[in-house]
Amino acid sequence: MFVVDPITAKKKFELANGRADGFLDRESVSREVYDSLGEGGLEKPYYVGGEGCIEPASELDCEGSDYILTDSRVDGCLSSKTKLGTGLSFRNGLFSIAHERERPQFRLAQIMEPLIPGNLRIFVVAN
Numbered sequence: 001m002f003v004v005d006p007i008t009a010k011k012k013f014e015l016a017n018g019r020a021d022g023f024l025d026r027e028s029v030s031r032e033v034y035d036s037l038g039e040g041g042l043e044k045p046y047y048v049g050g051e052g053c054i055e056p057a058s059e060l061d062c063e064g065s066d067y068i069l070t071d072s073r074v075d076g077c078l079s080s081k082t083k084l085g086t087g088l089s090f091r092n093g094l095f096s097i098a099h100e101r102e103r104p105q106f107r108l109a110q111i112m113e114p115l116i117p118g119n120l121r122i123f124v125v126a127n
Helices: 030-037
Strands: 003-004 011-014 020-024 054-056 059-062 087-091 092-098 106-114 121-126
Touching: 059 106
Parallel strands: none
Antiparallel strands: 003 011, 020 054, 059 121, 087 092, 087 106, 106 121
């Protein structure tokens, strides 16, 4: 599955390869959950397998294990001791340290004060 730029008609990225030019601008849920939400005044989340909208991101900050691989038992995890400038990848919905033979998509620019104590909060910039 791939996304096509409507202006240039060129393939923008492939979802199957784990690399993208941006991030979904809303949460994704299963089709069953999506159908159960009904109609309302708020924007519904996307459903898995449906169409979505990607927002480009040249820099962003995020916090917590919902967005950052922080499990020390897993290769590529980040911590408050991760060196600034470290190359990062965005795989399986999480920022992690890029593997040796992998081209980093982002780099760690700053470790920020978390909004929730105990979380890791980072600021990343695109390569």
